[in-house]
Amino acid sequence: MHMTFRWYGEGNDKVTLGQIKQIPGVEGIVWSLHDMPAGELWSEERINKEKTLIEAAGFNIDVVESVNVHEDIKLGLPSRDVYIDNYKETLRRLAKAGVKVVCYNFMPVFDWTRTELFHPLPDGSNALFFEKSRIENIDPLALIETLSRNVDVTMPGWEPDRLAKLKQTFKQYENFTAEDLWANLGYFLKQVIPVCEEVGIKMGIHPDDPAFPIFGLPRIITNKENIDRFLKLVDSPYNGLSLCTGSLGSANNDLPDIIDTFADRIHFIHIRNIKRFENGDFIETSHRACDGSVDTVKVIKTLHKHHFQGYVRPDHGRHIWGEENWARPGYGLYDRALGIMYILGVWDSLP
Numbered sequence: 001m002h003m004t005f006r007w008y009g010e011g012n013d014k015v016t017l018g019q020i021k022q023i024p025g026v027e028g029i030v031w032s033l034h035d036m037p038a039g040e041l042w043s044e045e046r047i048n049k050e051k052t053l054i055e056a057a058g059f060n061i062d063v064v065e066s067v068n069v070h071e072d073i074k075l076g077l078p079s080r081d082v083y084i085d086n087y088k089e090t091l092r093r094l095a096k097a098g099v100k101v102v103c104y105n106f107m108p109v110f111d112w113t114r115t116e117l118f119h120p121l122p123d124g125s126n127a128l129f130f131e132k133s134r135i136e137n138i139d140p141l142a143l144i145e146t147l148s149r150n151v152d153v154t155m156p157g158w159e160p161d162r163l164a165k166l167k168q169t170f171k172q173y174e175n176f177t178a179e180d181l182w183a184n185l186g187y188f189l190k191q192v193i194p195v196c197e198e199v200g201i202k203m204g205i206h207p208d209d210p211a212f213p214i215f216g217l218p219r220i221i222t223n224k225e226n227i228d229r230f231l232k233l234v235d236s237p238y239n240g241l242s243l244c245t246g247s248l249g250s251a252n253n254d255l256p257d258i259i260d261t262f263a264d265r266i267h268f269i270h271i272r273n274i275k276r277f278e279n280g281d282f283i284e285t286s287h288r289a290c291d292g293s294v295d296t297v298k299v300i301k302t303l304h305k306h307h308f309q310g311y312v313r314p315d316h317g318r319h320i321w322g323e324e325n326w327a328r329p330g331y332g333l334y335d336r337a338l339g340i341m342y343i344l345g346v347w348d349s350l351p
């Protein structure tokens with residue numbers, strides 16, 4: 001297992017590489033060019049600038065999260081081929097720089113979705129919260145406007161250029177089914193995976209978060225059965241998973257069983273915990289197994305049983321010790337650092 005930490009880049013993340021260096025066990029930075037619109041070709045100059053910066057701080061650059069997939073690819077529009085060509089060339093350039101794993105997702109319109117970014121927990125901390133009844137009764141644009149008022153950073157999937165076109169994008173998804181999305185994902189993979197095999201990059205799809213349809217949009221990477229279908233779209237070790245225990249946990253999946261079944265196709269794993277309520281709401285908690293609905297200890301033990309050699313990172317943390325005043329929602333320093341110590345504590349205790 002190789003421990004990593006997600007970082008949003010110089011000037012775009014108030015957590016510093018120097019602070020991350022003081023967390024025991026972190027070998028790599030999970031990075032991206034966050035200002036790059038989906039579908040654009042990444043320049044070698046920008047890639048190398050990031051590589052130099054991260055390596056100088058003593059970390060590897062093995063994992064990129066994410067290279068975003070352009071909406072036209074998900075929609076299956078004729079314009080997708082240009083964006084797929086750009087994607088393939090970006091992968092070649094990343095491989096040349098030494099990248100080993102690329103994380104991406106195939107969720108229509110939105111990346112991860114919550115109804116509240118700073119929901120209070122009984123201990124005085126706060127965390128990302130998902131209220132099911134609110135999602136069912138709110139216009140997505142209104143939701144994003146409310147949430148954006150509380151943060152001064154651009155959230156993944158909420159880039160200004162995408163938000164400006166949101167109404168139009170929703171219109172494009174009218175009468176669009178889960179089967180359409182499967183077909184378009186298959187088309188994308190059949191073009192991209194051969195390039196990955198050639199240059200040695202492993203693709204890891206991130207499950208949908210939450211792992212059920214929202215706003216009438218289909219979501220397909222949601223459970224064991226669908227993961228199996230996904231892996232068979234292109235049955236290559238380069239077509240794999242960025243498993244996320246919190247995302248799949250939002251829909252009551254048996255994570256240890258999923259790891260047991262697909263261990264050799266998991267290239268990257270996000271470990272975090274969420275507490276699921278009867279009514280479908282959920283809140284993010286500490287990484288500790290007893291604090292949430294995901295048995296994180298069993299998750300780590302199962303990875304260990306399979307001699308997991310891939311990359312791992314703590315996922316969203318709560319905001320603790322006042323860091324909601326400065327950190328990115330879900331991506332503060334302290335609770336993610338605690339999460340790492342929990343993951344490594346369990347891992348190191350195993351024979």
Ligand SMILES: [Mn+2]
Nearest residue numbers: 244247270315
């Ligand atoms: Mn995740």
